[in-house]
Amino acid sequence: MSPALAVFLLLLAALVLTNVWATRRVLRSHEFGNRKALMVMGIWILPFLGAFMARYQFAPPEDSRPAALALPVQGGEQPPAPQVLRMAGLEPFTVRDHLSAPAGLPLMDWQALDHWAGQAPTPEATTEAIALGRRAWLLHLRDAIGPHMHLHESADVHILSPLEPPVAQAMAGYVTKTRQRIARVLDGVARFNPGEKSVLLVLESEELYYHYVGQFYPDGGEFAFSGGMFIHNGCPHFVVVQADLSTIEPVIAHELTHSALSYLRLPTWLDEGLAVNTEHRLTGARRPAQTPQAMHQRHLAFWNAERVQEFWSGDSFHRTDDGNALSYDLARIAVEQLARDWPAFSRFATSARRGDAGAEAAASALGIDLGSFVGALVQASEDWAPRPATWPTQPAQQAAYLHF
Template sequence: MGESKSPQADAWTIPRANNSMLKLLRSLIPAPGRDQQANDPGAEALAPPSEVSAPGVGSFLFSSHLSLEGGFPIPDWTAAQTWVETIPEPAEQASAWTRLERAWLEHLQLALGPAYRLHENKDSFVLSTLEPHVARATLDFMSKTLQRIARTLDGITEISPWGKDILIVFDDEDSYYRYVSHYYPEDGEFAASGGMYIHAGCGHFLTVKSDLHAIEPIIAHEMTHSCLSHLPIPAWLNEGLAVNTEQRLVPRGAAALTPQQMHQKHCSFWGDAEMQEFWSGKSFLRNDDGNMLSYDLARILVSQLSADWPSFRAFVLDADFTDGGAAAAMEHLGMELGTVVSTLLEQGSGLDRAPAPSRWNEVPERGAF
């Protein structure tokens, strides 16, 4: 996976998977130590748990709250959260949620095949066919990256008190796209990606197998989305923060295009209609150069606007995706977003470049694509 989170320009069409209930789940049986199973590639996959228990409440039955989507087990996370919230002690709630995550990943491991192994440390899971030492290095990288993101984005991140960070590394693109189809609309074409953060019920990161160096920027990008998921920020701000954080924590080699070439592409592409797509987040879903240019324009904007961090932090905490962040930019940065973009692109006065929600035909996007 040599590409970063920024999707490629290729298009892919997602067929919606048929939904059917997962039946005949095996009962929970005692398992050997987790490290022993994870580090033994020849070990036979054990039956995943059919239920999760917690003190003071009845067990959560996976067999009643699990469905198959495209061949992958998907829990009813709303029901799972409702069950966890009935547990009296907050510490037990957090522990129970982690056990739910592990149980789901064990079901997913079984569905993916015997080559997949589940590794974990104190705050992360990795489900993959990576060699044990690579999986452990990835877990360590995830733990360190989470701390570095919190320092880099001082005052705007939030780490959930429940559960662990989850990374699922698919062996091939077919499995990857078949899995993510569950979280996309039934029809349509979408830009290809090297990884994404799924913010639905139980947040988790996805990517396709490659070497550790190629996985690292995707982890940094997607973990940034996870740390920002509590904020109702617009897609351009969400993606701009993620791209800049990724590049700061995991520097990349030289870009394919020079800054001058990218500037020319920007100036040629962004008309009035395209700018409204950008502010609403829809341009990030394009399957042409508009996809790449959206990520780059978001990167440039965040880099420019964040020079005064205290003011920028106040802007991020107040920005709302329903107006593209326009009101918060005026209040906390003293800037009109259309004017900022027009100056960067050397295009006119900016009056037609400002976010105009009345011109958006669909609900705006929040990013983390």
């Protein structure tokens, strides 16, 4: 063997061993899946440099444990669910007197909590009192679901889940980063209230997930299958099924967007269009099951002047047939087109009213007829303007927003 070949083989062996070590370090870390995948690609594409970056950007598992300030998450070390809330300047709030369990899982009387907190001497104290009530509810919900559930708390998020401590901590970090990114992407539109934590409920099975979210739908009603849901009933929170964290990332981005927009009371189509586009912007669009041309043909076959009124009222988003997916897709396309002029779109989004599906705001801020605009997307020649008088009921604040 020539000396040059021997040196080459030694360097190749060193490179392979270094890359294998760096890859294992990344895969054993508790970072989220997308970041892991990008770093592993970098390790093998950039000789030695990729491994060097992994060495300093990814802590090994023993260095990734929760910080000392994080709540312990083993069952015996968790704080007990409080029976009474106490704050200076307020009468005690007896928690159990304001809990009900219509589906075997505790629900707080949020109006009673808001009334109690509203008597606090300052707005900051009111926010703190509401936060105490939400935390108390989560602890009672933890006890009701089972000893495998733990409450993890950080500066921006409560996570109630069966996740291991490092995984819960990584998820909390992802939520914090995603809140910041949503605020930047939807500049002037998205808003997270100061002092208000995001609340994430991770459930271990689809059976428990659908049992829980079923409380927020009319008795006996059907609802579309989903991978996550933002619940706006009382305590805004979002619910997902436990899965690989890389699978949950898009759900978190989608539902956090709903949370950041909830103060606007947007028309459903606008709310969902913003959530889907923001999700794709932050986590990447999923590979479509059909080509754009095939989806366009489905739109042409489905939508007509009658069904588009369901789109404007929000009812089509709760269909259990093809109209469900087509509603989300039409909302995505419409918002993607309208948001190209962001300053004008921002004025539109912050003034759109649910009662007319945003028609008046579109004319004022964007200078368009909303019905003609959406009709043109599916080559309709009819008048597709929102007609609230024809809707079965006036659209109300949704109790839940799906991610599927």
